[in-house]
Amino acid sequence: MLKLDIAGIEKDKGRTFHVEADEKVFVSMKLGDAVQGKDISKELNGYEFILTGASDNAGFPALASLEVIGRKRLLLTYGKGMRQRKPRGLRLRKTVRGNTISADIAQINLRVKKQGEKLLSEIYIKKEEKAEGTEQQQ
Numbered sequence: 461m462l463k464l465d466i467a468g469i470e471k472d473k474g475r476t477f478h479v480e481a482d483e484k485v486f487v488s489m490k491l492g493d494a495v496q497g498k499d500i501s502k503e504l505n506g507y508e509f510i511l512t513g514a515s516d517n518a519g520f521p522a523l524a525s526l527e528v529i530g531r532k533r534l535l536l537t538y539g540k541g542m543r544q545r546k547p548r549g550l551r552l553r554k555t556v557r558g559n560t561i562s563a564d565i566a567q568i569n570l571r572v573k574k575q576g577e578k579l580l581s582e583i584y585i586k587k588e589e590k591a592e593g594t595e596q597q598q
Contacts, residue, residue, distance in 0.1 A: 462486065463567045464500070466509065468580050477584045486511075486568060491524040491559040497576060503583050506576030511561070513569035520557045522565070528558035 464479045485499045489511060497507030514522040520531055536554050561568065572580070 462565065464570055465567065466570045466580060467512075467572065469572045469575060475581065477580050479584070483563065483565070486561045486565070487563065489561045491522055494573060495570070503578075504576060506574075507572060508574035509570040510573045511568060512571045514557070514561060514565050515567050516557050516564045517566040520555050522559055522561075523556040524559050526556060526558045527560075529560045529562050530564075531555055531557050 461480045462483045464481050466477045466479060468475045468477065479501070481500045485495065489495065491511050491513065493511050495509050495511065497504030497509060500509075513524075516522075516531070523534070526532060526534070533553050533555050535551050536556075537551050557565075
């Protein structure tokens with residue numbers, strides 16, 4: 461199972477929704493590709509998402525400009541894969557993952573390209589509230 465982080469738009473702006481999905485949908489897709497919501501879950505029918513980022517099971521981030529499936533050690537300046545500001549001009553060798561989704565990927569970041577009939581908050585927040593309500597009754 462993959463963990464998906466979906467960034468909301470408009471009324472859901474600033475919220476991220478965490479969902480688990482089957483990895484078969486995403487295998488061999490690349491960062492920047494679009495995926496239909498119905499492929500992820502029947503509740504997301506009408507949505508269309510763009511893959512914006514990923515990280516593997518060891519925590520290495522995927523780099524969109526790297527056209528490989530596995531990991532590579534690259535000489536990077538400040539940016540993706542290198543978070544801390546160091547002295548000007550400093551470059552460090554960092555391990556990053558390629559832009560192709562494989563079975564080693566643990567988490568994928570998605571952005572909404574086309575919104576469906578319901579808002580994401582209506583779909584996922586209500587489920588959480590129902591689950592909390594049943595726990596309190598017991």
